[in-house]
Amino acid sequence: MKSLKVFAPATVANISCGFDVLGCCLNGVGDEMLISLSDTPGVRITKIDGADLPLETDKNVAGVAVVALLKELKDTTTGIEIEIYKKIKAGSGIGSSAASSAGAVWATNELLNNPFTATQLVKFAMEGERLASGNAHADNVAPALLGGFTLVRSYNPLDVLKLNTPEDLYMTIIHPQIEVKTADSRKVVKPNVSLKKAITQWGNLGGFIAGLYTNDYDLLGRSLEDVIIEPMRSILIPKFEEVKTTAIENGALGAGISGSGPSIFALSKGKENANKVAKAIEAIYTTTGIAFDIHVASINANGVTAI
Amino acid sequence: MKSLKVFAPATVANISCGFDVLGCCLNGVGDEMLISLSDTPGVRITKIDGADLPLETDKNVAGVAVVALLKELKDTTTGIEIEIYKKIKAGSGIGSSAASSAGAVWATNELLNNPFTATQLVKFAMEGERLASGNAHADNVAPALLGGFTLVRSYNPLDVLKLNTPEDLYMTIIHPQIEVKTADSRKVVKPNVSLKKAITQWGNLGGFIAGLYTNDYDLLGRSLEDVIIEPMRSILIPKFEEVKTTAIENGALGAGISGSGPSIFALSKGKENANKVAKAIEAIYTTTGIAFDIHVASINANGVTAI
Numbered sequence: 001m002k003s004l005k006v007f008a009p010a011t012v013a014n015i016s017c018g019f020d021v022l023g024c025c026l027n028g029v030g031d032e033m034l035i036s037l038s039d040t041p042g043v044r045i046t047k048i049d050g051a052d053l054p055l056e057t058d059k060n061v062a063g064v065a066v067v068a069l070l071k072e073l074k075d076t077t078t079g080i081e082i083e084i085y086k087k088i089k090a091g092s093g094i095g096s097s098a099a100s101s102a103g104a105v106w107a108t109n110e111l112l113n114n115p116f117t118a119t120q121l122v123k124f125a126m127e128g129e130r131l132a133s134g135n136a137h138a139d140n141v142a143p144a145l146l147g148g149f150t151l152v153r154s155y156n157p158l159d160v161l162k163l164n165t166p167e168d169l170y171m172t173i174i175h176p177q178i179e180v181k182t183a184d185s186r187k188v189v190k191p192n193v194s195l196k197k198a199i200t201q202w203g204n205l206g207g208f209i210a211g212l213y214t215n216d217y218d219l220l221g222r223s224l225e226d227v228i229i230e231p232m233r234s235i236l237i238p239k240f241e242e243v244k245t246t247a248i249e250n251g252a253l254g255a256g257i258s259g260s261g262p263s264i265f266a267l268s269k270g271k272e273n274a275n276k277v278a279k280a281i282e283a284i285y286t287t288t289g290i291a292f293d294i295h296v297a298s299i300n301a302n303g304v305t306a307i
Numbered sequence: 308m309k310s311l312k313v314f315a316p317a318t319v320a321n322i323s324c325g326f327d328v329l330g331c332c333l334n335g336v337g338d339e340m341l342i343s344l345s346d347t348p349g350v351r352i353t354k355i356d357g358a359d360l361p362l363e364t365d366k367n368v369a370g371v372a373v374v375a376l377l378k379e380l381k382d383t384t385t386g387i388e389i390e391i392y393k394k395i396k397a398g399s400g401i402g403s404s405a406a407s408s409a410g411a412v413w414a415t416n417e418l419l420n421n422p423f424t425a426t427q428l429v430k431f432a433m434e435g436e437r438l439a440s441g442n443a444h445a446d447n448v449a450p451a452l453l454g455g456f457t458l459v460r461s462y463n464p465l466d467v468l469k470l471n472t473p474e475d476l477y478m479t480i481i482h483p484q485i486e487v488k489t490a491d492s493r494k495v496v497k498p499n500v501s502l503k504k505a506i507t508q509w510g511n512l513g514g515f516i517a518g519l520y521t522n523d524y525d526l527l528g529r530s531l532e533d534v535i536i537e538p539m540r541s542i543l544i545p546k547f548e549e550v551k552t553t554a555i556e557n558g559a560l561g562a563g564i565s566g567s568g569p570s571i572f573a574l575s576k577g578k579e580n581a582n583k584v585a586k587a588i589e590a591i592y593t594t595t596g597i598a599f600d601i602h603v604a605s606i607n608a609n610g611v612t613a614i
Contacts, residue, residue: 060515153513198508206516
């Protein structure tokens with residue numbers, strides 16, 4: 001039975017200034033998955049390790065994503081079996097569901113000799129996101145599949161771009177183990193914004209993207225500002241302001257909410273800075289009594305990879 | 308008496324997806340100005356040719372911009388005399404006031420042996436914009452001073468960036484000679500927008516900036532979409548939809564409102580395309596009985612220049 005083992009990376013969506021459009025992919029933080037061809041047609045989840053997630057194909061994000069892929073191919077004969085070795089905690093805000101969806105469709109596509117490009121796979125992985133959060137967003141699955149920093153220019157029609165990735169960028173992520181469901185976190189976001197704040201936001205997104213292409217780390221830092229979503233969502237995250245301020249005081253270019261939270265990211269130039277930031281924000285969370293994980297990760301330029 | 312003659316270029320602000328933040332500078336379309344040092348302290352407008360504009364320094368955009376520059380230098384002894392040879396029509400939407408403000412401060416700075424960088428001059432030229440429209444916007448003065456495509460990442464603090472400019476871009480501009488005052492045109496813009504539209508807009512701005520850095524002309528075209536301002540303002544511009552559609556049908560990458568209008572811009576790859584677009588939209592306006600100008604211009608990478 002032909003099979004493929006893959007690393008399905010964690011991702012940081014939104015990145016302060018790019019709500020619903022910007023994301024980046026992490027090295028070293030992610031799940032493992034084993035995807036196998038089977039003689040029995042259909043998609044089955046045969047094993048889930050490390051998390052209490054549904055084995056039913058139509059209730060599992062990896063399952064529905066692969067079903068969407070096979071449906072597009074009008075393929076009714078292929079059998080796919082999926083084993084998931086979950087390391088990213090569900091509800092962490094670093095793309096747990098996206099990793100499973102992206103890993104599954106990427107591996108399936110490989111096993112079928114690549115009928116789709118990585119960019120074309122995004123829409124199938126988005127079906128997993130639709131199941132997970134009720135919203136087929138692409139800001140985690142796009143970086144998980146393409147690697148690096150990605151932009152969802154448009155959802156209708158879907159237009160996803162891989163942006164340039166400066167070499168020396170590192171993410172420090174702290175995941176406070178409190179439950180903030182994506183669906184709940186979306187509810188606190190108001191449906192209207194002032195044009196003035198929207199202009200501030202798109203000025204910053206423009207600056208961030210220019211910074212990615214010019215390797216201008218200071219500009220990246222100046223652009224890491226969110227005047228719309230962060231003020232609403234950060235109240236759900238204990239010690240958010242203190243973590244953010246401390247990260248910047250300790251050399252981070254900027255910090256903000258990872259995806260819909262509760263994880264907080266800090267972006268730094270160089271691994272040394274990122275480690276220093278990790279130490280400083282760890283000290284804050286140690287005082288709270290809330291369990292937490294901390295990751296320091298370089299930017300993953302490749303996305304899902306065979307291992 | 309030491310003096311400097313300059314070309315003060317026209318500019319296109321907003322460029323569909325970058326309301327209040329994006330702009331670009333044009334070759335061949337603009338004013339001429341003669342700025343001279345004088346032994347008599349203070350700033351004087353000594354001649355205006357081609358337009359009926361105030362000679363009083365504090366009522367003239369070039370005058371107030373230079374006054375702001377000298378004030379920052381705490382310079383009470385320098386005398387500056389300004390002659391303006393106006394070729395850009397006021398109220399055209401291609402940065403008429405910005406050209407005068409930018410040209411005047413750029414030439415004054417040269418005559419004073421460059422105490423400021425071009426980027427630092429933006430804030431003085433913005434004082435001219437404040438006088439012209441009641442709003443010290445930078446999306447025309449920044450490209451007029453820096454050249455190429457520019458982004459106002461932030462107004463507070465002011466942070467203006469020069470972006471990359473693909474070589475083969477041309478603007479076709481049609482200026483219908485109807486009066487749409489900047490102040491009036493701002494009034495039709497509603498103070499709040501839906502978050503959904505704001506996300507669409509910043510996705511497009513991100514795509515446009517990525518397109519500038521990767522010389523991806525198709526991406527630039529796909530990103531030239533304005534779901535917020537254009538629907539409100541385009542009703543003030545006769546034949547807007549027909550001109551836009553015709554421009555795109557004739558090979559333009561995209562089209563939209565230049566600044567606050569009434570000029571309409573179309574962006575094309577290559578001069579031949581831009582000329583073809585000019586011919587096609589000229590045919591539309593010829594039927595209206597409305598007087599109009601048409602310009603075809605490459606992107607001016609330098610901004611204000613000595614001539």
